[in-house]
Amino acid sequence: MSAAPTQTAKLPTGRDRTASWYEASARTRVRLLLDAGSFLEFIGPEMREVSPHLQVFDLPEQFDDGIVVGRGSLDGSPVFIAAQEGHFMGGAFGEVHGAKLTGLLRAARDIKSIPVLILFDTGGVRLQEANAGELAVAEIMRAVIEARSAGVKVIGLIGGRSGCYGGGGPSRVVSPCPVRRSLRPIVASRSSTPTTGPWCGAPWVASTGDFSAVPMLSSTTPCRIFVTPHCSCFVRPATSASTR
Amino acid sequence: MEDLSFSHKAHERAVGTKNIAIIGVVASGNLEVLAERILPDTECLVEIKTAAEGFGDVWDAVVADFVERTSPGGLKFSINDGGARPDTVSLRLAQAVRLMEDNDQ
Numbered sequence: 001m002s003a004a005p006t007q008t009a010k011l012p013t014g015r016d017r018t019a020s021w022y023e024a025s026a027r028t029r030v031r032l033l034l035d036a037g038s039f040l041e042f043i044g045p046e047m048r049e050v051s052p053h054l055q056v057f058d059l060p061e062q063f064d065d066g067i068v069v070g071r072g073s074l075d076g077s078p079v080f081i082a083a084q085e086g087h088f089m090g091g092a093f094g095e096v097h098g099a100k101l102t103g104l105l106r107a108a109r110d111i112k113s114i115p116v117l118i119l120f121d122t123g124g125v126r127l128q129e130a131n132a133g134e135l136a137v138a139e140i141m142r143a144v145i146e147a148r149s150a151g152v153k154v155i156g157l158i159g160g161r162s163g164c165y166g167g168g169g170p171s172r173v174v175s176p177c178p179v180r181r182s183l184r185p186i187v188a189s190r191s192s193t194p195t196t197g198p199w200c201g202a203p204w205v206a207s208t209g210d211f212s213a214v215p216m217l218s219s220t221t222p223c224r225i226f227v228t229p230h231c232s233c234f235v236r237p238a239t240s241a242s243t244r
Numbered sequence: 245m246e247d248l249s250f251s252h253k254a255h256e257r258a259v260g261t262k263n264i265a266i267i268g269v270v271a272s273g274n275l276e277v278l279a280e281r282i283l284p285d286t287e288c289l290v291e292i293k294t295a296a297e298g299f300g301d302v303w304d305a306v307v308a309d310f311v312e313r314t315s316p317g318g319l320k321f322s323i324n325d326g327g328a329r330p331d332t333v334s335l336r337l338a339q340a341v342r343l344m345e346d347n348d349q
Contacts, residue, residue, distance in 0.1 A: 027266070
């Protein structure tokens with residue numbers, strides 16, 4: 001049923017199918033999701049754009065403030081991508097963390113033609129950052145709406161340990177909307193997101209594996225999700241002509 | 245928070261041409277290591293920011309052992325520590341050196 005441990009199973013495109021989305025770090029998710037070697041990070045860890053608030057609380061910082069943003073390609077098609085690191089402060093939104101996502105969404109809004117993938121893994125707003133964190137979430141919501149209004153496809157993938165909660169409100173904006181049904185978030189069965197609040201309907205919830213909503217996705221979104229026996233998932237552009 | 249810095253002479257230049265690598269995450273009992281190839285070939289610098297204060301001697305020993313084992317000449321390591329144990333620190337440092345062995349595409 002499952003592949004032998006020694007077997008290094010590869011997808012036709014060369015993607016590693018033994019890795020688990022649920023277990024993977026933000027950087028690993030980005031690396032495995034995109035075409036090999038195509039990822040170009042914006043404001044990488046070497047720039048050390050860390051949170052200005054954590055020092056006050058004697059808490060350690062992370063060089064990327066818990067989010068990886070950049071661009072790359074998915075089966076040759078350009079995408080913008082953001083991935084939250086759920087293990088750093090529960091993937092919570094801080095000022096810098098939020099600003100990186102807002103900047104990415106604004107770039108997508110201006111360029112118009114490149115879709116955005118947001119790999120959520122968050123418990124909400126980083127409490128230590130208080131109003132700055134709340135403000136960051138508000139800016140993200142606005143940026144999502146502006147990007148969508150400009151015709152940009154914004155897709156949320158929720159499959160991490162932290163799910164998508166609280167100030168993960170951006171996911172609600174990305175989420176069901178009567179006008180653009182294709183903007184539902186994709187939620188893996190082992191992960192979770194609240195179903196109260198301004199939802200217009202239920203998100204797609206995968207029944208097995210991490211993301212297995214393949215048939216539903218292919219007809220309405222620009223991406224298709226592939227699931228492996230090891231609960232990994234890979235998003236690839238749908239082969240059939242699909243539009244919003 | 246406590247800031248620590250250890251400077252060592254390395255026997256040899258670190259293998260590979262990769263200029264930057266990052267591994268790990270800042271979480272309880274874990275740490276992130278950012279490696280950068282920015283120093284002269286025989287030097288090695290390890291800078292640490294840690295939430296667990298008072299363990300300078302342990303860090304000193306772990307870093308000295310690491311430099312002796314892997315000879316990471318030319319590399320600067322910046323560490324954000326969330327209270328990792330010495331074995332985890334050694335593992336992450338070794339992973340960072342391994343990542344730097346790759347050649348940039």
